[in-house]
Amino acid sequence: MPELPEVEIVSRGLDEAFVGHRLTGVIRRFGQLRWPIPENLQSAILGPGPAAGAGILRSVQRRSKYLLLAFDTGTLLIHLGMSGTLRRLPAGTATRAHDHVDFVFGEQVLRFNDPRRFGAVLWCAGSAGAVGSHALLRRLGVEPFSDAFTGRLMYEATRRRKVSIKQALLSGAIVVGVGNIYASESLFRAGIRPTIAAGRISRPRYDRLVVAVRETLAEAIAAGGSSLRDFVASTGESGYFQLQCFVYGREGRPCRVCGTTVRAIRQQQRATFYCATCQR
Numbered sequence: 562m563p564e565l566p567e568v569e570i571v572s573r574g575l576d577e578a579f580v581g582h583r584l585t586g587v588i589r590r591f592g593q594l595r596w597p598i599p600e601n602l603q604s605a606i607l608g609p610g611p612a613a614g615a616g617i618l619r620s621v622q623r624r625s626k627y628l629l630l631a632f633d634t635g636t637l638l639i640h641l642g643m644s645g646t647l648r649r650l651p652a653g654t655a656t657r658a659h660d661h662v663d664f665v666f667g668e669q670v671l672r673f674n675d676p677r678r679f680g681a682v683l684w685c686a687g688s689a690g691a692v693g694s695h696a697l698l699r700r701l702g703v704e705p706f707s708d709a710f711t712g713r714l715m716y717e718a719t720r721r722r723k724v725s726i727k728q729a730l731l732s733g734a735i736v737v738g739v740g741n742i743y744a745s746e747s748l749f750r751a752g753i754r755p756t757i758a759a760g761r762i763s764r765p766r767y768d769r770l771v772v773a774v775r776e777t778l779a780e781a782i783a784a785g786g787s788s789l790r791d792f793v794a795s796t797g798e799s800g801y802f803q804l805q806c807f808v809y810g811r812e813g814r815p816c817r818v819c820g821t822t823v824r825a826i827r828q829q830q831r832a833t834f835y836c837a838t839c840q841r
């Protein structure tokens with residue numbers, strides 16, 4: 562499943578390849594993803610009449626794991642779901658199974674493929690207001706690289722919360738993009754036991770956790786940069802790039818820092834890995 566670092570890489574790839582280019586058509590093959598792909602997508606993007614900026618992709622941004630492609634008429638929301646990929650191809654390239662939609666930009670095509678169909682391609686018309694107020698976006702937690710993500714925020718949002726810190730990170734309600742591997746790795750770096758109630762963690766420890774989350778995600782993004790070529794996204798499976806894990810997936814092996822055997826437990830049906838010596 563594509564995680565935040567992978568979506569960030571896709572976002573940068575789209576920015577490089579397509580921003581400033583003019584969309585000339587949309588080819589919709591199979592409309593049913595998590596929600597139906599709008600049938601009128603091409604006319605929605607291009608607008609009602611001839612306009613100088615019609616179809617020009619103005620910017621690409623990422624919000625959580627949503628890609629936001631801004632045109633003068635509104636914003637295209639794309640989510641890769643469990644198995645979605647976006648590829649940049651020469652126009653006219655033969656399709657394969659699960660190629661759901663093409664965004665044609667003259668000589669090149671942005672093609673969305675999704676075998677499991679949990680992805681989404683949606684349109685948010687500019688007339689409907691700021692894209693951030695869209696139902697899918699408005700309740701998301703803060704971005705991990707934004708100034709809003711602070712130890713103080715984590716501390717204040719978790720007072721009297723009995724939920725474990727691992728769950729608090731994974732929920733996305735406070736901060737987005739800390740998937741299962743990144744939660745285990747960030748908590749290791751911050752020296753925090755994943756099972757501790759979020760409400761019992763001190764402010765200084767949350768300050769360290771914020772730094773650890775940013776470092777972990779930044780390393781994954783840096784590792785993923787090399788996977789970007791003709792494929793705007795790598796295959797969904799590659800997921801976590803080549804992150805050098807301290808604890809994730811290392812059950813029974815010695816901690817890289819202290820040598821204690823790394824433990825694995827289940828929290829809410831998800832695997833958690835930690836070192837009982839380094840993490841308290």
Ligand SMILES: [Zn+2]
Nearest residue numbers: 816819836839
């Ligand atoms: Zn250790």
